[in-house]
Amino acid sequence: xNARHGSIRAKRITYKTIVYVVCTFLALLSIFPFWIMxxxxxxxxxxxxxxxxxxxxSKYFMSNWKILTGKAxxxxxxxxxxxxxxxxxxxxxxxxxxxxxxxxxxYSWKLRQAxxxxxxxxxxxxxxxSSIGFxxxxxxxxxxxxxxxxxxxxxxxxxxxxxxRQYLMAALxxxxxxxxxxxxxxxxxxxxxxxxxxxxPALATQAIFSFVGSWNNLFIPLILLTNxxxxxxxxxxxxxxxxxxxxxxxxxxxxxxxxxxxxxxxxFMLAKYIIAGVALGALKE
Amino acid sequence: xxxxxxxPLLIFIFFAIAILSEGWNIVRKKSVSYAKYGYIFxxxxxxxFLVFSLYPIVxxxxxxxxxxxxxxxKEYHFLRTAEGNLDLFGNFRTVLNNKTFTTSLKNTIILWxxxxxxxxxxxxxxxxxxxxxxxxxxxQGAYKILIYMPNIITAATIAILFNSLFGYPKGxxxxxxxxxxxxxxxxxxxxxxxxxxxxxxxxxxxxWYGNTMIVLIAGVLGINPSLFEAAEIDGATPTQIFFRITLxxxxxxxxxxxxxxxxxxxxxxxIPKLFLNGGPDQATITSSMFIxxxxxxxxxxxxxxxxxxxxxFGIIIVLSIILFQILKDKDExxxxxxxxxxxxxxxxxxxx
Numbered sequence: 001x002n003a004r005h006g007s008i009r010a011k012r013i014t015y016k017t018i019v020y021v022v023c024t025f026l027a028l029l030s031i032f033p034f035w036i037m038x039x040x041x042x043x044x045x046x047x048x049x050x051x052x053x054x055x056x057x058s059k060y061f062m063s064n065w066k067i068l069t070g071k072a073x074x075x076x077x078x079x080x081x082x083x084x085x086x087x088x089x090x091x092x093x094x095x096x097x098x099x100x101x102x103x104x105x106x107y108s109w110k111l112r113q114a115x116x117x118x119x120x121x122x123x124x125x126x127x128x129x130s131s132i133g134f135x136x137x138x139x140x141x142x143x144x145x146x147x148x149x150x151x152x153x154x155x156x157x158x159x160x161x162x163x164x165r166q167y168l169m170a171a172l173x174x175x176x177x178x179x180x181x182x183x184x185x186x187x188x189x190x191x192x193x194x195x196x197x198x199x200x201p202a203l204a205t206q207a208i209f210s211f212v213g214s215w216n217n218l219f220i221p222l223i224l225l226t227n228x229x230x231x232x233x234x235x236x237x238x239x240x241x242x243x244x245x246x247x248x249x250x251x252x253x254x255x256x257x258x259x260x261x262x263x264x265x266x267x268f269m270l271a272k273y274i275i276a277g278v279a280l281g282a283l284k285e
Numbered sequence: 286x287x288x289x290x291x292x293p294l295l296i297f298i299f300f301a302i303a304i305l306s307e308g309w310n311i312v313r314k315k316s317v318s319y320a321k322y323g324y325i326f327x328x329x330x331x332x333x334f335l336v337f338s339l340y341p342i343v344x345x346x347x348x349x350x351x352x353x354x355x356x357x358x359k360e361y362h363f364l365r366t367a368e369g370n371l372d373l374f375g376n377f378r379t380v381l382n383n384k385t386f387t388t389s390l391k392n393t394i395i396l397w398x399x400x401x402x403x404x405x406x407x408x409x410x411x412x413x414x415x416x417x418x419x420x421x422x423x424x425q426g427a428y429k430i431l432i433y434m435p436n437i438i439t440a441a442t443i444a445i446l447f448n449s450l451f452g453y454p455k456g457x458x459x460x461x462x463x464x465x466x467x468x469x470x471x472x473x474x475x476x477x478x479x480x481x482x483x484x485x486x487x488x489x490x491x492x493w494y495g496n497t498m499i500v501l502i503a504g505v506l507g508i509n510p511s512l513f514e515a516a517e518i519d520g521a522t523p524t525q526i527f528f529r530i531t532l533x534x535x536x537x538x539x540x541x542x543x544x545x546x547x548x549x550x551x552x553x554x555x556i557p558k559l560f561l562n563g564g565p566d567q568a569t570i571t572s573s574m575f576i577x578x579x580x581x582x583x584x585x586x587x588x589x590x591x592x593x594x595x596x597x598f599g600i601i602i603v604l605s606i607i608l609f610q611i612l613k614d615k616d617e618x619x620x621x622x623x624x625x626x627x628x629x630x631x632x633x634x635x636x637x
Contacts, residue, residue: 023414097330103324136344152337241448249449263439280503
């Protein structure tokens, strides 16, 4: 009896050990590449050639910075452009998705159910595969190298409308809308002054995803933006793979670090909400 | 362009009819109806969708049938044979016979499968651990945060970072493997076809298994806990519970993960493009890269790129339908069928 008990306990201990070892390994696997990147960003090309892994920083940050910005890579331009596009996309997507979700939820109109099914159907349309038509369209109206065609399409974000609708269904009692009407509030004002504030938590989660998604987007900006002054961060990053930085290892790592840094800051500040948001997004039933 | 004017006109007519018909309802009922605001508030979404999503899709399809090629060219005609007969599917034929296209399609499928199978397995394993009812993993929150992290980092950055990490002859991975005595001398990973594919798949796996894990954990937490309690009381082992209760109940979420991952995977671009630019010897060129190269380099073959896009689009639609059919809840379908049959039988009895 005792021996069996012991073996069960031994089994449980091995199981727990395996769980912790594997999880810790995976966590380190997530950090390690970025750690090497940040450290190498402060090391000289010579040091990196001697030994390319270092767990401590060196003192060549400034010289790497000078080499990096002395060539085609311009972190400030990329940062400002990406910021412009991502903020624009986020504001439009969040505002108009809420408005559409409110239309779907608060009013009963004939085509409401049909419109909702339609949104479900277009939610998974792969945008990248209509890029040729999109490019030709934008080219014809002379809007290449402008940020507008990257920002305005965000008004129609079906997945976000879906999420906002689910949130409204759970969080918005329609009596509020009625009492606003009795107090003489017009419909549009009701939405702006009463509904939007109620939706704040949902707006925040969706804003994060919209921002990060837009910030990381490469394909569409790559085909629309050919002017170097308009490059967004991911296009700027792709320059680091070109010949001009071939032997400047330290500067390449520094350039990569600069693009990761803002995302790291956002992520580690908001990680809890981001993960909760991913989990919520899955429960779309 | 004629369609440049017809499209806004159509949108306008649609909404005019919709709003007027609601307005007519108001007049008839003589009471306040707010229904028209439903239409008005949906206008921005619908217009943006029609202009920036639907129109480009239709336009891409049309270009696929034409001779539109070359930078700055605006005129185009539907394809014709030498005798002047319409030959609409010329581009599709050319693309399907193009070796690079078939290679890219094959690569896309290989890269996606090689990333998805480990991804879903690892995510399921971690889900089982993190939702274990008898043993709460300590520091779960921190593990989740770290495991999910690569998912929000710019894919372009990660591709170039890995390109540097796998550098030859001096690179962190080579250094590490030599220190651990796994290899004798430095290896040039970017010259071996299967190693290159392996690394691309690994990057995709590494970026996405955290996301899948969180989605699955949310799914498990949504299952009614009394089901697990009942199974435990009946003496089911944790393994039995996982395979017999948790997995079947996760079916819808697994379908969601599978379909979204597939749609994303068939558009794979950033990682293979910036990791080795499709090399070595086209081993990591994907269909999205093929489309991009056809349209935006060399002779700007917009028509062939469009045809290729439409083919991939078609593949995605067919695969999604197949997946929905396979993973559809068979018990639910059987139950509905049974109920319908019963209703019919009842009606027949009443009639006779």
